[in-house]
Amino acid sequence: MSQQLPPDESQRWNAHVQGLVQCALTMTDSGFKRERTADRSSKIMGKVFQVTTSNIDQVMGQIARLADENGRDMRPKCSEGCDYCCYHWVRATAPEVFAVYKHIQDTYTSDQSFNLHEALRRYREEFFSHPIGTHFALGCPLLVDHRCSVYESRPLICRGTTSLDVEACKIGKDKPGDPDVFIPVVMPLLSLAAALRQGVARGLMQQQMGGADLVLGLALLVLFDDPDAVDKYFAGENVFTSAIAPAD
Numbered sequence: 592m593s594q595q596l597p598p599d600e601s602q603r604w605n606a607h608v609q610g611l612v613q614c615a616l617t618m619t620d621s622g623f624k625r626e627r628t629a630d631r632s633s634k635i636m637g638k639v640f641q642v643t644t645s646n647i648d649q650v651m652g653q654i655a656r657l658a659d660e661n662g663r664d665m666r667p668k669c670s671e672g673c674d675y676c677c678y679h680w681v682r683a684t685a686p687e688v689f690a691v692y693k694h695i696q697d698t699y700t701s702d703q704s705f706n707l708h709e710a711l712r713r714y715r716e717e718f719f720s721h722p723i724g725t726h727f728a729l730g731c732p733l734l735v736d737h738r739c740s741v742y743e744s745r746p747l748i749c750r751g752t753t754s755l756d757v758e759a760c761k762i763g764k765d766k767p768g769d770p771d772v773f774i775p776v777v778m779p780l781l782s783l784a785a786a787l788r789q790g791v792a793r794g795l796m797q798q799q800m801g802g803a804d805l806v807l808g809l810a811l812l813v814l815f816d817d818p819d820a821v822d823k824y825f826a827g828e829n830v831f832t833s834a835i836a837p838a839d
Contacts, residue, residue, distance in 0.1 A: 619794025667753035675760035726768025751784025
């Protein structure tokens with residue numbers, strides 16, 4: 592599960608990760624080949640999220656079975672209400688954004704939706720107030736009382752990001768981009784999430800539906816600002832030009 596694995600186990604792990612890329616690619620490609628609708632997107636991401644959860648559970652089970660010292664070292668130190676990682680903007684594919692948007696539509700009250708729309712507008716202003724390529728702390732507009740309000744539908748990168756040092760997370764939030772700040776993470780979980788996101792992106796590209804990473808907060812604002820944006824996307828219109836994630 593890491594660079595410390597014996598060569599044979601490392602090869603098996605790498606093959607498993609590549610298999611997840613292919614799995615997400617196939618689900619995305621075949622799903623949108625049948626139909627390009629918001630409902631189909633929701634079904635695709637439901638399956639991708641199930642695969643993600645299953646794989647994360649397997650890794651966490653393996654960690655739990657490690658000897659005490661090694662197990663403690665590899666167990667995430669994240670806890671409910673801890674939101675330091677939510678001050679880094681999130682990359683997501685279009686189907687992930689649609690999954691979050693549907694969750695909002697299904698669970699938010701009209702007042703909550705109005706408040707979120709205002710928060711997304713402020714988010715865009717602050718995001719573009721920083722020069723491209725710089726690192727900055729910017730709270731996710733989906734945070735409510737230090738908790739993710741769309742947790743069940745959160746993007747893949749959020750599912751795979753876990754920390755082994757809460758104090759490092761605090762420093763990282765206060766000093767974004769500082770080369771001297773290192774936040775140790777459970778790399779197998781991040782690798783799983785990144786592989787599945789890559790597979791979704793490749794599936795979209797095979798269907799000529801884009802595939803570029805989007806900034807979650809900016810992409811959600813596009814959907815809030817234009818009620819027809821979802822239908823336009825599936826009709827082939829490039830609605831997310833203002834939400835394309837900058838290069839690392």
